[in-house]
Amino acid sequence: MTAPMSRLDEPAELQPEQPLLSIRDLRVSFPAGRSDIPPAVDGLNLDLPPAGALALVGESGSGKTVGTRAAIGLLPPSARVAGEAVFEGRDLITMPEEELRSLRGRRIGMVFQNAMEAFNPTLTLKRQLTEHLLWHKLCRRKDALRWAVEAMDRVGIPEPDKRIRMYPFQFSGGMLQRAMIAMAIVTRPALLIADEPTTALDVTVQRQVLDLLKDLRSDGLAILMITHDLGVARYTCDDVLVLRHGRVVETGRMATFGDEATEPYSRHLIESAIDFDAATGSGDETAARASDGSDVASAPTPLIAASGLNKIFSTSGGDVHAVIDVDLDIRKDEAVAVVGQSGSGKSTLARLLMGLIDATSGTVCYRGRDLLSAGSSTMREFRRSVQMVFQNPYGSLLPHLSVIANVAEPLRLHRVTGPRGRTERARELLDLVGIPADLQEHYPRQLSGGQQQRVAIARALALDPAVLVCDEPTSALDVSIQAEILDLLSGLRERLGLSLLFVTHNLAVAQRLCDRIVVMADGLIVETAPTAELFTRPGHPYTRALLSAVMPTHGDPLPLVRRPTTIGRGPLIEITADDRVRQDLEDHHQPTAVRDPARPARAQED
Amino acid sequence: MAESDAAAVLDGQAGARTAHSRPRSELARRWTRFTNNRIALASLIFVVILVLTAVLAPVLAPYDPTEQDLLHRFEPSFADPRHPLGTDMLGRDVLSRLIVSLRTALTVGFGAELIALALAIVVGMTAGYLGGRVDESLMAFTDIMYAFPSYLLTVILVVVMGRSTGAVIMAIAIGSWVGQARLARAQTLRIKNLPYVEAGRSMGASGLTITLRYILPNALGPLLVATSFGIPAAVAAEAGLSILGLGVAPPTPSWGGMIIDGYHYVLGKPYLIVWPLLLFGLTLLAFTFVGDGLRDAFDTREQGR
Numbered sequence: 001m002t003a004p005m006s007r008l009d010e011p012a013e014l015q016p017e018q019p020l021l022s023i024r025d026l027r028v029s030f031p032a033g034r035s036d037i038p039p040a041v042d043g044l045n046l047d048l049p050p051a052g053a054l055a056l057v058g059e060s061g062s063g064k065t066v067g068t069r070a071a072i073g074l075l076p077p078s079a080r081v082a083g084e085a086v087f088e089g090r091d092l093i094t095m096p097e098e099e100l101r102s103l104r105g106r107r108i109g110m111v112f113q114n115a116m117e118a119f120n121p122t123l124t125l126k127r128q129l130t131e132h133l134l135w136h137k138l139c140r141r142k143d144a145l146r147w148a149v150e151a152m153d154r155v156g157i158p159e160p161d162k163r164i165r166m167y168p169f170q171f172s173g174g175m176l177q178r179a180m181i182a183m184a185i186v187t188r189p190a191l192l193i194a195d196e197p198t199t200a201l202d203v204t205v206q207r208q209v210l211d212l213l214k215d216l217r218s219d220g221l222a223i224l225m226i227t228h229d230l231g232v233a234r235y236t237c238d239d240v241l242v243l244r245h246g247r248v249v250e251t252g253r254m255a256t257f258g259d260e261a262t263e264p265y266s267r268h269l270i271e272s273a274i275d276f277d278a279a280t281g282s283g284d285e286t287a288a289r290a291s292d293g294s295d296v297a298s299a300p301t302p303l304i305a306a307s308g309l310n311k312i313f314s315t316s317g318g319d320v321h322a323v324i325d326v327d328l329d330i331r332k333d334e335a336v337a338v339v340g341q342s343g344s345g346k347s348t349l350a351r352l353l354m355g356l357i358d359a360t361s362g363t364v365c366y367r368g369r370d371l372l373s374a375g376s377s378t379m380r381e382f383r384r385s386v387q388m389v390f391q392n393p394y395g396s397l398l399p400h401l402s403v404i405a406n407v408a409e410p411l412r413l414h415r416v417t418g419p420r421g422r423t424e425r426a427r428e429l430l431d432l433v434g435i436p437a438d439l440q441e442h443y444p445r446q447l448s449g450g451q452q453q454r455v456a457i458a459r460a461l462a463l464d465p466a467v468l469v470c471d472e473p474t475s476a477l478d479v480s481i482q483a484e485i486l487d488l489l490s491g492l493r494e495r496l497g498l499s500l501l502f503v504t505h506n507l508a509v510a511q512r513l514c515d516r517i518v519v520m521a522d523g524l525i526v527e528t529a530p531t532a533e534l535f536t537r538p539g540h541p542y543t544r545a546l547l548s549a550v551m552p553t554h555g556d557p558l559p560l561v562r563r564p565t566t567i568g569r570g571p572l573i574e575i576t577a578d579d580r581v582r583q584d585l586e587d588h589h590q591p592t593a594v595r596d597p598a599r600p601a602r603a604q605e606d
Numbered sequence: 607m608a609e610s611d612a613a614a615v616l617d618g619q620a621g622a623r624t625a626h627s628r629p630r631s632e633l634a635r636r637w638t639r640f641t642n643n644r645i646a647l648a649s650l651i652f653v654v655i656l657v658l659t660a661v662l663a664p665v666l667a668p669y670d671p672t673e674q675d676l677l678h679r680f681e682p683s684f685a686d687p688r689h690p691l692g693t694d695m696l697g698r699d700v701l702s703r704l705i706v707s708l709r710t711a712l713t714v715g716f717g718a719e720l721i722a723l724a725l726a727i728v729v730g731m732t733a734g735y736l737g738g739r740v741d742e743s744l745m746a747f748t749d750i751m752y753a754f755p756s757y758l759l760t761v762i763l764v765v766v767m768g769r770s771t772g773a774v775i776m777a778i779a780i781g782s783w784v785g786q787a788r789l790a791r792a793q794t795l796r797i798k799n800l801p802y803v804e805a806g807r808s809m810g811a812s813g814l815t816i817t818l819r820y821i822l823p824n825a826l827g828p829l830l831v832a833t834s835f836g837i838p839a840a841v842a843a844e845a846g847l848s849i850l851g852l853g854v855a856p857p858t859p860s861w862g863g864m865i866i867d868g869y870h871y872v873l874g875k876p877y878l879i880v881w882p883l884l885l886f887g888l889t890l891l892a893f894t895f896v897g898d899g900l901r902d903a904f905d906t907r908e909q910g911r
Contacts (some may be wrong), residue, residue, distance in 0.1 A: 379810075383809065388805065390804070391801075392801050395801035395802060396805040397802060397805075398802050398806075398820060399632055399824065400631070400632050400823045402629060410809040410810075413806075413810055441629040442630075443630065443631055443632065445632070456805075
């Protein structure tokens with residue numbers, strides 16, 4: 001169905017049934033010297049009707065971004081592109097760069113993952129939005145500001161006529177993402193390409209941006225959404241196209257895709273998507289464990305007991321109270337999840353419990369012994385029996401040691417057995433986590449992200465720990481691998497009798513693995529409840545906001561609950577004038593304190 | 607974040623990332639990248655030949671380089687098969703003197719730079735890892751050293767310590783370790799915040815283990831690159847000292863000394879200056895090309911997968 005192309009200067013009048021964008025047999029390869037790399041995109045076909053919404057779903061490396069960028073001519077010259085991409089009756093692939101450039105931004109708007117990088121930090125939004133309009137000669141200079149303000153109003157930025165005079169850095173992440181959408185739609189394009197538009201955002205903000213995208217479709221805007229998240233795709237789009245290794249695996253209607261997809265890879269994606277079950281609260285298995293947990297809760301000494309923990313980071317912008325008066329116990333055989341948005345203090349809490357950073361006040365006890373006052377022998381025992389798994393698996397492995405040496409490393413540090421015994425033990429552990437023997441002599445760089453995380457878990461298990469602290473262990477991984485790692489952890493927990501502290505931003509992940517969930521916001525614990533109870537009767541409005549932010553692969557998400565403006569005890573940090581503007585901007589729901597602790601925390605970790 | 611964008615553009619390529627069939631260490635990967643640079647590889651072969659020649663100098667040199675033969679002075683090159691490159695104003699064999707000078711030059715070059723590297727690692731890593739007061743005072747000290755013209759410092763040290771080979775090595779090392787110390791500190795600061803260092807601390811590794819086993823191997827690449835550029839600089843520094851009459855004391859032959867001797871006869875007997883200059887130039891060039899190759903091989907910008 002190669003439509004005859006009319007070469008008109010103005011977009012051709014489209015027949016209603018004619019697709020707005022039609023990609024046929026698109027191939028992209030990156031010829032690279034000696035090595036023979038298979039094509040990044042190998043025969044992509046898609047049709048997007050006017051005002052339609054299509055989701056390109058795939059894991060990293062599936063070619064979804066490369067394919068889309070190739071279609072609109074955004075790849076570096078080293079890429080070899082073949083095929084056709086007909087937009088409003090004209091082929092974009094053969095179109096001269098000059099015309100293509102005027103089409104991009106005018107008829108095709110683009111929204112990327114990282115809003116902060118899409119803006120020039122030295123110019124106000126007004127300059128950036130109006131220049132865009134004037135460059136494309138879409139309106140007169142005097143009308144440009146009005147158009148820009150209207151676009152900002154359209155994307156739900158409060159007081160757009162004032163905000164438009166501000167600089168990008170004065171906006172919060174969610175607001176900036178809205179501003180980027182405003183910039184994309186200010187020229188009133190027919191097509192919006194959204195490349196992982198919410199991946200960098202906090203979960204509670206993601207929902208609002210997706211609602212905005214859905215709403216924009218009522219203006220007749222077509223959306224091509226690139227995402228790795230089937231839930232997000234389902235929520236926003238009508239149709240879905242699953243890509244893998246640059247090839248189209250399956251296409252279908254989004255609404256029925258979850259039940260009707262037939263290709264094994266699609267099924268795999270659907271099944272590995274982690275949904276929570278709001279109706280029953282949690283699976284039977286978890287519920288059973290939860291009741292076990294409450295039995296154990298009466299046991300005398302918890303393995304790790306934190307009480308009155310506070311952490312204040314002193315920065316040039318004032319003190320940031322990252323963790324406030326936190327009490328937390330981890331008992332034997334218990335799996336505890338700490339859930340919260342970025343900046344909620346959950347990672348800081350994990351590091352405090354691990355003794356990787358010093359608390360400003362409060363104590364951490366290990367089997368009843370205070371770690372601060374205890375001697376070095378207690379500390380050594382603590383370091384043996386409490387192990388950590390990090391978010392970035394590649395970064396947490398020593399690059400110059402082989403996989404097996406990495407796993408043997410803790411044994412070496414604690415002088416357990418001789419070199420041969422250590423290698424043997426490392427081999428056993430790698431077998432346990434499912435790293436095949438032929439990969440064990442490899443170096444971390446040579447493994448995939450999921451394999452690297454398995455290695456990191458094997459390393460954490462080497463010393464037979466009692467407690468495993470996992471800091472977002474799956475958030476850097478593809479969805480299907482995420483499920484594998486969670487299954488691995490849950491299996492190991494049962495087999496080895498581990499206690500687990502699981503830090504995550506994703507309630508569904510927490511539900512899958514944990515008996516008890518601790519919800520954190522702004523450095524405070526806002527709610528602690530057994531998993532089943534938390535999902536059926538969430539007590540705190542913030543918990544409900546988090547629950548409504550989960551985008552399930554099956555069925556619809558819960559009705560939107562906005563994040564409460566204040567959590568607990570009022571403003572937590574000294575608010576500077578700049579911050580106040582930003583706080584205002586925060587769409588009447590996200591106080592500065594939530595976001596800001598992330599900055600010093602990062603500064604500390606970087 | 608630019609990294610993630612690049613990753614996004616290339617994510618199609620990454621899909622082609624096939625599992626390597628055999629384990630390849632970081633070093634093996636660097637080596638492959640180094641050998642892809644033909645000039646660097648050729649230069650490395652030349653450097654290896656130079657080093658072997660220097661090591662075997664006593665065996666290879668046909669004559670004692672200090673042996674004078676006043677009956678056969680100023681014999682031109684290629685005239686007498688017994689003295690292929692001729693003899694100098696004292697009748698000493700030029701080839702033998704070249705070979706033994708090479709030994710002197712490389713001893714000074716490698717010796718000075720290895721001492722500088724060791725100093726730099728100790729000072730730079732201590733400052734970078736401990737931070738705080740220690741860092742401030744150590745870096746204040748290196749900054750003072752940095753502000754002092756290093757060649758002048760070397761000259762002063764030679765004057766104070768004398769003109770033995772050891773003294774010249776020490777003088778050049780002390781004049782050149784400062785830049786590397788800053789590099790070592792910068793590397794340490796970068797690496798000590800990487801997740802694997804935190805992982806090491808969470809497993810109970812001591813500070814010493816972390817610096818020596820976790821940070822040092824991963825900081826060494828850029829330091830070796832700096833050292834490989836430092837060696838020709840040290841060789842040149844020694845030649846310069848000799849030309850000033852401050853280098854390794856005669857009768858030990860050195861290129862600087864040969865060059866300054868040849869300079870006096872440059873119009874009548876040009877071969878006396880051409881041979882040492884030629885070998886000197888080729889040596890510096892080869893080391894520099896090897897340094898270039900190492901720099902590309904250890905380029906930290908592409909340390910991703």
